[in-house]
Amino acid sequence: MSHVIPRRIYYVIFAVLVVLTLVTTEVAFFDFGLMNPVIALTIAVVKATVVVLYFMHMRYSSRLTMVIGAAGIFWLGILLALTMSDYLARGAGTY
Amino acid sequence: MPDAAFDPRAVPGADAHAAALHSPALKHHFDDLGQQKEAATLGMWLFLATEVLFFGGLFAAYLLYRVWYPDVFGEASRSLDITLGSVNTLVLIGSSLTMALAVHAAATGQRRTLMIFIALTMLLGAVFLGIKGVEYYDKIVHHHVPGPSFHFEGPTPERAQLFFSLYFAMTGLHAFHMVIGLGLMTVILLMAWRGRFSATWYTPVEMSGLYWHFVDIIWIFLFPLLYLVDRHS
Numbered sequence: 001m002s003h004v005i006p007r008r009i010y011y012v013i014f015a016v017l018v019v020l021t022l023v024t025t026e027v028a029f030f031d032f033g034l035m036n037p038v039i040a041l042t043i044a045v046v047k048a049t050v051v052v053l054y055f056m057h058m059r060y061s062s063r064l065t066m067v068i069g070a071a072g073i074f075w076l077g078i079l080l081a082l083t084m085s086d087y088l089a090r091g092a093g094t095y
Numbered sequence: 096m097p098d099a100a101f102d103p104r105a106v107p108g109a110d111a112h113a114a115a116l117h118s119p120a121l122k123h124h125f126d127d128l129g130q131q132k133e134a135a136t137l138g139m140w141l142f143l144a145t146e147v148l149f150f151g152g153l154f155a156a157y158l159l160y161r162v163w164y165p166d167v168f169g170e171a172s173r174s175l176d177i178t179l180g181s182v183n184t185l186v187l188i189g190s191s192l193t194m195a196l197a198v199h200a201a202a203t204g205q206r207r208t209l210m211i212f213i214a215l216t217m218l219l220g221a222v223f224l225g226i227k228g229v230e231y232y233d234k235i236v237h238h239h240v241p242g243p244s245f246h247f248e249g250p251t252p253e254r255a256q257l258f259f260s261l262y263f264a265m266t267g268l269h270a271f272h273m274v275i276g277l278g279l280m281t282v283i284l285l286m287a288w289r290g291r292f293s294a295t296w297y298t299p300v301e302m303s304g305l306y307w308h309f310v311d312i313i314w315i316f317l318f319p320l321l322y323l324v325d326r327h328s
Contacts, residue, residue: 004202014192018185024319025181028326036327040319048312055195055308057301062133065140072144076151083155088162 005060013054020047120296132298139302143309150313153268157261157320164254169325171247171258174239176230180322183226184314190219191311198304201287204294210287213300216307217280220273227270234259265317272310279303 024043032039053059058069118128125131161168197212233239238246239259247255283303286292292300 010195017188028323031327037324040323047315068140072147079151
């Protein structure tokens with residue numbers, strides 16, 4: 001059960017996270033129109049994914065643990081999608 | 096911790112079983128340490144899934160108001176200090192690295208290294224909260240704290256107030272989680288100092304690490320949403 005992964009992997013992940021943070025900060029100053037939030041959130045999702053997989057050892061966890069992790073994201077998706085579809089269908093500023 | 100009321104040798108025929116599997120860290124309702132750790136990991140992830148939804152409500156509110164009032168949210172977002180925000184992001188990522196190395200040290204039974212990395216994690220967490228404090232102070236000085244003294248240039252200051260309400264709710268709840276994390280790390284540091292952990296049992300270190308990385312992930316999303324998305328205009 002106990003997986004000790006080499007320390008080198010942690011340093012690589014750390015470097016990836018630092019580079020992505022610098023890239024996302026720099027890119028934010030350029031105007032890509034509607035793509036700006038898409039780029040910023042895509043980079044955030046990539047960063048979160050490598051943290052979950054390597055720092056949080058999800059890659060080496062049991063299937064059941066992976067299902068719980070995926071369920072958390074799935075429910076967040078339900079929360080955001082159903083909330084937004086309801087409010088946006090009512091028109092801006094209408095409660 | 097062994098259960099004092101349970102002595103496996105008192106159960107007829109349990110001697111061999113106990114001799115083969117006994118570890119001071121093994122609770123009697125688990126078959127072995129692997130199963131015990133699996134249960135702890137599963138429980139921790141279940142808790143983190145509820146935390147995702149806890150923060151999710153605030154993320155949903157932010158998303159909705161940002162879609163409704165994009166202009167004023169963009170303007171309010173640009174008033175945040177991007178340098179402090181990105182430095183804090185790097186500080187938290189650094190603390191996740193030291194946390195991962197702390198778990199690695201625990202798994203390989205290096206008590207001193209474990210304590211050093213836990214202390215470093217706490218130091219970086221404190222630096223994050225310090226920088227956050229500087230940012231909060233700046234908001235107070237500029238009357239960007241929602242309330243009677245709130246002031247923001249523009250045609251719709253009440254909508255800017257919504258942005259800052261969400262800013263304080265989201266970063267405040269995150270900072271509160273950081274404070275809890277520092278409390279957890281204090282306990283881990285004390286347990287390590289007393290020699291409670293070994294290469295065969297260090298579950299509290301790993302579970303606290305999961306919590307710490309989760310709080311890091313929340314910030315990984317707060318940073319672009321609050322500081323970055325409207326920076327260009």
